[in-house]
Amino acid sequence: MDNRRLLILYGSQTGCAQEVAERIWRESKWLHYSGPVVAMDDYPIDKLIFEKKIIFVCSTTGQGDQPENMKTAWKFLLRKNLPSNSLTNVEFAVLGMGDSSYVKFNHVAKKLYRRLLQLGGKPLCNIGLADDQHDIGAFAVIDPWIDNLWTALLEKHPLPKEMVLIDRNALPPPRWRVQILNDDDSSSTNNKLPNADLLKTNSTTLNCLSNIRTTALNHFQDVRLIKFEYTENSLKYSPGDVLMVRPVNSENAVNSFFELMKENLKTELNRNSMMTVVQQSPDMPVPYNLSKPFTLYQCAKNHWDLNIIPNRYTFQLLSYFTNSELEKEKLQELTTAEGQEELYNYCNRPRRTILEVLSDFPHALANIPLDYLFEVFSPIRPRAFSIASAPSVHLNEIHILVAVVRYKTKLVAKRFGLCSNWLAGLVSGDKIPAWIHKGTFKFPYSRSCNVIMIGPGTGVAPFRSYVYESTTKGSGDAETLHLYFGARNRFGDFHCVNDWEKLVDDGKLTLYTAFSRDQDHKVYVQHVLNNRGQQLYKLLTSQECFVFVAGNAKDMPAAVRTEFSNVFMKYGNLDSVESEKTIEQMELKGRYQTETWS
Structure with missing residues (x-):
């Protein structure tokens, strides 16, 4: 294989990992690398052993699952009959695209990194774990990780004498x-x-x-x-x-x-x-x-x-096109490590859109070549x-x-x-x-299961699907299906209230509500859980029990998890470490599942 070949593989649910993979491909031209950008399942994975340098960019879905376009490749890599020296001649780097509000944060990237090591692969640099929950988003990790990747490649594989290093500050193609x-x-x-x-x-x-x-x-x-x-x-x-x-x-x-x-x-x-x-x-x-x-x-x-909302790379691109020294200075400042706080205050905090950014840099806008509109946008x-x-x-x-x-x-x-x-x-x-x-949710359909669902706000959506399906199949009723719903006001945002009331009246569902603004003090779903601690413990321990949590990632999932931990400590006489291990075991068995979003 050509020593300047760089294979870039991605696994992505919504396209974010693909965009980052394509950016890595463009920037690799500075070091005279070439090679395809391919979804993992579109690449003949059995040919991986013949590659020399591979970059993996992958996201995590559900309860630590692989995206659809890398499942086949992942299944192949997990084969037990693969020799431990399969990838001895392969150098690799892994960048994960994740969200730390999920318990299995960047689970796929971490497992992939470990598996590549087990197969003899040699890491070019440390694994990158991008986090959507960061103040400036995933690019707080992506940008420096890419910079480190180029540094590592240049140190390990200097350019041949006949090649001249392209200026890193030059406009990428x-x-x-x-x-x-x-x-x-x-x-x-x-x-x-x-x-x-x-x-x-x-x-x-x-x-x-x-x-x-x-x-x-x-x-x-x-x-x-x-x-x-x-x-x-x-x-x-x-x-x-x-x-x-x-x-x-x-x-x-x-x-x-x-x-x-x-x-x-x-x-x-x-x-x-x-x-x-x-x-x-x-x-x-x-x-x-x-x-x-x-x-x-x-x-x-x-x-x-x-x-x-543009990221740092967009400002870097715009800096190439402006003929205004004032604009260029400002754009370049926003791309430096020292300028990230200012970038956050200018762009991310007020949620400034790409159109608003372009209007603030008219000289750059006026000089964007047509080809590069597909890079800026x-x-x-x-x-x-x-x-x-x-x-x-x-x-x-x-x-x-x-x-x-x-x-x-x-x-x-x-x-x-x-x-x-x-x-x-x-x-x-x-x-x-x-x-x-x-x-992400894997729901049970069995009369022997208790199911506890916590879904404040629009987080209740998947539970409307499950409760209807379960009761129609005869696998659930008010004794086994327990829904905790939270909102601001009973008469303001009680989503699908008619559905829930009818299901309760028909003996098919037990419903607990928390309307935070309907009284002098705020009441959230975690408070209702706390008040029902003894009953919860009975449900959790009397037969196989599943817990599902869905909703906004900010505070609710952590607060709910704390309440379940408190239940095991108070009524199961466990200490905090044992309680946390109990929940972790539930997660491993698929009995405590979370689906959250920013």
């Missing part, structure tokens, strides 16, 4: 070349971006049936129960699974984009300009949804995320929503519970979540592409 088509070239196109989402396994087009607000009109937050219809047999899902959707930008955002780009577009481009993306390197093919000609409007509407990533319907009850339907994200920062313009506001705008008859991913 774009992934693709972008061409503007004239009318003759574009006359045969259908003026649409191909829909890659409908090529995915288990994907289909959903028809919106209804979009109902579940919170009172005077409540501070707008939450929707959105019901979709699908044709028979076009989708299959189980309670605990998630619905994946990819939103599009609002017309207001698209109009803001074109208003902002006026100076850039006045000579050659407009909304209807037809363009095509051309592959430059065999290592970086053009993705399917950019494989046919499309208009700039289509790209701004459907492909680029105009709402995203990130693609819209798919979003995951817990399914709130039951396949045996809501026939040929999928329901999701969506909290519409709207809030204020110190900036004048109100912040809007891209996907939630897009979903909130759907009306009956609207159609969207979607697909199913296996969810």
Whole structure:
């Protein structure tokens, strides 16, 4: 194999790991490396032993599970008959994309790193464990980890004498070349971006049936129960699974984009300009949804995320294009290690979008080459929503519970979540592409099980799916199904209240509620758990018991875990260490499962 070959493999649920892998590929050109960027399951994994240098970028899903596009490769790597010297000639590096609100934080990356060592692989650098919970997000780890990777490669594999090291501060090449088509070239196109989402396994087009607000009109937050219809047999899902959707930008955002780009577009481009993306390197093919000609409007509407908060790499790119010394100095400052606090205060704390950043650096904006628009703007990533319907009850339907994200920062313009506001705008008859991913929760269906569910806010969605399915199958009722729901007000945000009350009246569910603002002192789900400690201990120890926790990752999951630990200490006479070990054993057996989000 060529000594300057660098294989980059990724495993990703929503595309974040792929984006980072592609960035590593671009930056590797500084050291004259070449090689493909491939999803792990798309690479012939039995050929791994013939590689010399491999970079792995992988995310963790569910209860420490591998993403769908690396499961086959992972199964192969775990084979017991693989010799312990299989990867003796391989140098590797592993970067994990994770969220520390999950107990099994970056579990896949850690296991992969250990397995590669067991097979004789030699690490180029320490494992990187990126954390979405960090103040400036995953890039607080990603950026320095990539820098360390290049340093390690340069130390271990200096450039041959005939090669000159490319300046690290030089502009990296774009992934693709972008061409503007004239009318003759574009006359045969259908003026649409191909829909890659409908090529995915288990994907289909959903028809919106209804979009109902579940919170009172005077409540501070707008939450929707959105019901979709699908044709028979076009989708299959189980309670605990998630619905994946990819939103599009609002017309207001698209109009803001074109208003902002006026100076850039006045000579050659407009909304209807037809363009095509051309592959430059065999290592970086053009993705399917950019494989046919499309208009700039289509790209701004459907492909680029105009709402995203830029990361450090974006500012680095912009610094190459500005002809203003003042802008260049500021942009370069924001890319340094010393400038990360300022970057956080400028960008992350106020949630400043890419369009707002570009408006603050007009000289850089005016000089961005067309090819680099696809580097400055990130693609819209798919979003995951817990399914709130039951396949045996809501026939040929999928329901999701969506909290519409709207809030204020110190900036004048109100912040809007891209996907939630897009979903909130759907009306009956609207159609969207979607697909199913296996969810994080693995629910039991047995009369011998007690099931305790803690789902404040929209965290209750997967439990609506499970309770309906379980009671319909006859495997659960009020004696075994115990739901703890929390919200602000009984008459403000008691999501799906009619469902719960009917299930309780029918003897199919036991419900406990915590409405934090309905009394002088605040009451949360953990307080209700505390008040029912003795009853909880009886449930936890009388027969096989499962605990499921879903909701916001900030404080609730840790507070709930503490209460369960206290139950074992108070009523089981365990000390704190023994209590924690008991919960850890439950986790290992799948009897304490958590699904949280930021």
